[in-house]
Amino acid sequence: MANEKVDLVVVGSGASGSVYAYALAKAGRKVVVLDNGPDRPLGDLISSDIWGRRLKPAGGAILLGGKNPFAYANQGAYAVGGAALHYFAQFPRYLPTDFKMKSEHNRGHDWPISYEDLAPFYDRVAADVGVSGDAKAEEKWRPPGKAYPMPPMKTFPAGEVWLKGAEATGIHLVPMANGMNSQAFKGRAACLYDGWCHVGCPIGALANPLVTYLGEARKAGVEVRGLSNVTRVLTNQAGTRAVGVEYYDANKERQVQEASVVVLAAWSAQNPRILLNSATGKHPNGLANSNKLVGKFMMTHHIAGTWALFDKDITPHMGTVGAQFMSYDRYAKTSYPSAFGSSFITAGTSHKTNDYSLARADLFGRELAVFMKRAARGLTHLTIFGEELPNIENRVELVSEKDEYGMPMARLTHSFDADAVALWNANFDQGVKIGRATDAKEVWPGKGPIMPTSHLHGGAIMGTDSSSSVTNSYGQTHEVPNLWMAGPCIFPTEGASNPTYTIFATALRGAEHLAEHWESVAL
Numbered sequence: 211m212a213n214e215k216v217d218l219v220v221v222g223s224g225a226s227g228s229v230y231a232y233a234l235a236k237a238g239r240k241v242v243v244l245d246n247g248p249d250r251p252l253g254d255l256i257s258s259d260i261w262g263r264r265l266k267p268a269g270g271a272i273l274l275g276g277k278n279p280f281a282y283a284n285q286g287a288y289a290v291g292g293a294a295l296h297y298f299a300q301f302p303r304y305l306p307t308d309f310k311m312k313s314e315h316n317r318g319h320d321w322p323i324s325y326e327d328l329a330p331f332y333d334r335v336a337a338d339v340g341v342s343g344d345a346k347a348e349e350k351w352r353p354p355g356k357a358y359p360m361p362p363m364k365t366f367p368a369g370e371v372w373l374k375g376a377e378a379t380g381i382h383l384v385p386m387a388n389g390m391n392s393q394a395f396k397g398r399a400a401c402l403y404d405g406w407c408h409v410g411c412p413i414g415a416l417a418n419p420l421v422t423y424l425g426e427a428r429k430a431g432v433e434v435r436g437l438s439n440v441t442r443v444l445t446n447q448a449g450t451r452a453v454g455v456e457y458y459d460a461n462k463e464r465q466v467q468e469a470s471v472v473v474l475a476a477w478s479a480q481n482p483r484i485l486l487n488s489a490t491g492k493h494p495n496g497l498a499n500s501n502k503l504v505g506k507f508m509m510t511h512h513i514a515g516t517w518a519l520f521d522k523d524i525t526p527h528m529g530t531v532g533a534q535f536m537s538y539d540r541y542a543k544t545s546y547p548s549a550f551g552s553s554f555i556t557a558g559t560s561h562k563t564n565d566y567s568l569a570r571a572d573l574f575g576r577e578l579a580v581f582m583k584r585a586a587r588g589l590t591h592l593t594i595f596g597e598e599l600p601n602i603e604n605r606v607e608l609v610s611e612k613d614e615y616g617m618p619m620a621r622l623t624h625s626f627d628a629d630a631v632a633l634w635n636a637n638f639d640q641g642v643k644i645g646r647a648t649d650a651k652e653v654w655p656g657k658g659p660i661m662p663t664s665h666l667h668g669g670a671i672m673g674t675d676s677s678s679s680v681t682n683s684y685g686q687t688h689e690v691p692n693l694w695m696a697g698p699c700i701f702p703t704e705g706a707s708n709p710t711y712t713i714f715a716t717a718l719r720g721a722e723h724l725a726e727h728w729e730s731v732a733l
Contacts, residue, residue, distance in 0.1 A: 212466045216240045217732065219455055219469035221440045221484070224292020225710055226696035226717035227475030228419035228427060233721035235430035237728070242433045242467055243424075244457055246476075247289040249436035252420055255410035259564060262409025265289045265296045271613045272479050276604070277625035280510050280663045284408075286477055290436045291419045293477070294710060298407055298532030299389035299416045301341050302554065302707035303332055305352055305541055311599075311703050315543055317550065318599045319507075319702035322674045322683040323719075329355055331715035339417035339714070340395040343387030350382065351538040360392045364403060367524035368590040369534030369558020375648035376537065376557070379640075383535040383557060389417035389711070390530060405560025407531040435459070441617040442488040443472055443693060449492025451733075452693040458615045470732035471724070473685075474670075475696035475717070478508070482606040482669040482699070483620040498670070498680050498687035498695075505606035507668040508624060509704040511595045512634045515656035516641030517569050518648060520588035526561045527586075532708075533593065534558035540594070540640060541706060549632035551597035552706035553640070559591055569656065591656075592644060594637040595664065597706040598630045606669055626661055634661055665709050667698040684720040692731055696720060 217239035220227045227243060235241050247265075256262070267286040274280060287293040306325040311318040333356040335341075342360040349355075362385030376383045390407070391400045401415040414421040428434065437460035444454045444466065454468035474481045482505035486496035496504055533556030540546070540553040566585035573581055604625065608618040626634070638655045645653035673679025676688035679702070685695045696717050698709050705712075724731060 211463065212468065215468035216242045217469065218471045218473065219244065219467050220473045220475055221455060222292060222475035222477070222697070223290045223419060223424055223434060224287065224475065224697070225294040225419065225713045227292065227473070228422070228424035229714060229717035230473050230475060230696055230721045231427035231432045232423040232430070233718065233725055235427050235432045237725035239728070241427065242435065242469070244435050244438040244440055244455070244467065245290045245292070246439045247287060247436060249290040249434060252412055252414055255412040257404065257406035257409060257412070259409060259562060262296060265410060271483070271619050273609060273619055273621040275621050276623040278661050278663065280622055280624050280666055282479070282666065285664065285666060290434055291424065295418045295420065296408055296410050297710055298530070298708070299710070300532040300556070300708040301343070301387040301389045301711040302536055303352060304705040304707060304712050305538060307541070307543060308552070308703060308705040311543065319671065319673070321702050322672055325353065328712070328715050328719065329353065331719045332711065335711065335714040335718060339389055339422040340391055340398070341387055341389055342392035344385045347384035348387070350384070351541065358387065360395060363388050363390060363392045363401065363530060363534065365534045365558070366403070366529045368526045368529060368560070371518070371520060371524055371590060371648055371650070372535065372557040372592055372644065375644040375646070378647035379644050381537050381539045381555060381644060383537050386533045386536045386556065387711070388530060391415045401530065403528055403530065405527055405529055405531055405562065439615055440476070440484060441615055442484060443474070443497055445488070445490060445492070445497070445690065449490055450690070452690055462615065471692045471694065473694045473696055478666040478669050478697060478699040479606050479620065479622050481695060481697070483608065485670070486608050486620070487617055497693060498689045500689060501677055503671070503678070503680055505669050506602045507600040507671050507702070508604040508606060508622065509598045509600055509667045510624065510663040511665045511704065511706060512598065512626060512630055513662040513664055514594045514596065514634055514637035514641055516592045516638070516645045517654050517656055518590050518592070518645045518650035519584060519652040520590070520649065521651050523587045524590060526589050529558065529560040531560055532556065546633065546636040549636045550629045551599065551633045553597070553633065553637050554595045554706040555592070556595070557592045559593070561589060561591070571658070592641050594641055595706045596630065596633040596637050597704055598626060600668060600703060601627060624663070631661070665698070665704070667701040667704040667709065669699040670695045671702045672700040673702060684723045685716070686731070692733070694720065694724065
């Protein structure tokens with residue numbers, strides 16, 4: 211079934227897709243957003259780990275392979291608003307070094323833009339969605355910029371207990387920048403600090419798309435269609451232009467949405483899957499893939515966590531999920547003599563019952579019960595995210611198995627290299643060193659047989675040369691000028707800090723460029 215042609219169709223309603231919908235609707239364009247998840251009102255969100263699981267995928271279309279498979283259940287989404295509906299809303303920036311790894315170290319890639327190109331968009335996003343933090347304190351590591359619109363979030367003992375150990379080991383902790391309201395902002399309530407951010411914020415204190423860009427886009431007339439599974443981008447007979455997308459609706463009926471411009475803003479593994487499945491006689495390798503780089507250079511952060519147990523009540527259930535404090539003091543790519551890559555330190559996340567049990571997976575029965583009682587009063591955690599270098603062997607490719615819509619499934623193959631393993635181990639050493647310098651009674655590394663993964667990047671990387679990248683710096687594909695990519699799939703490297711602030715900023719930069727040059731792109 212064909213639908214009325216629109217100016218823009220956006221696939222995905224998360225951080226990047228919501229920005230494109232907002233910016234183009236604001237510019238007067240008719241926009242439709244398609245998302246595979248249900249469209250839930252904010253009031254349906256419930257602060258429960260059991261209920262919140264329904265916001266995340268249960269598995270399915272992306273198969274996992276490699277030595278270190280990417281654990282995407284908690285990173286993906288099954289809801290309008292995407293993963294940004296249940297994210298932690300930590301808003302650290304990338305640093306200038308992240309944009310020029312190749313130039314500075316002859317490793318990885320350079321971005322086709324600099325920190326200075328993106329800095330104004332960081333400031334714009336902060337003003338649009340609301341960010342709480344201390345920008346001046348961050349200038350220890352980054353160039354000056356505008357102050358955040360809100361002061362830092364309130365801190366709690368579970369975070370504050372790390373300050374002594376950090377200082378003793380030469381680590382400077384500052385308030386985490388959060389996409390959350392430390393005070394009422396634009397009609398949205400201030401945070402309650404009940405620590406349920408990861409299952410969606412029903413009061414709108416967290417800057418998820420429903421209450422920020424997507425909400426504003428709807429006010430501007432954007433139509434959002436949930437339970438819409440996009441299977442391919444359609445092109446004209448010559449293969450020179452995208453003409454729309456094919457998708458299956460809530461009734462599993464095939465639909466076609468024609469559009470002058472198509473933006474793929476789905477999950478980083480799903481975007482390449484759609485491009486590869488859009489192969490035609492003119493594009494036998496898939497769309498935008500004559501150089502065979504679609505689905506390549508998939509990257510993920512690895513996580514080194516340190517647990518600390520105190521014999522006093524530090525209210526570990528209070529605060530925000532993610533962290534109260536952060537540090538870039540190990541962000542230089544050569545911070546450790548035995549490893550390469552950036553590391554980003556965070557401290558003081560809120561915990562719930564399952565977190566207490568996971569902290570000591572070796573305990574059972576009475577021993578676990580005793581530990582849980584202590585943990586409920588005195589357990590806290592420090593997390594260090596580590597950077598992985600781009601590796602062409604970490605990839606997404608189609609397989610013969612098909613999903614319920616007849617679309618080939620994909621396999622995400624991922625393995626950490628020796629650099630990543632060395633950095634992971636160095637970060638454990640650093641975390642334990644900080645922990646032992648606190649007043650904690652017990653400190654131990656949360657190290658198991660599996661290297662934890664978080665935040666997926668790559669698959670359609672940006673660059674200046676069409677032979678070595680899929681898109682330009684705005685996300686416009688080199689081969690099909692009215693087909694654009696958005697989100698972390700276009701990142702050539704991943705840094706080490708949480709990526710969502712940079713996702714918002716790059717999307718706003720790309721969307722406003724598209725709006726400004728609409729006539730030449732849409733033809």
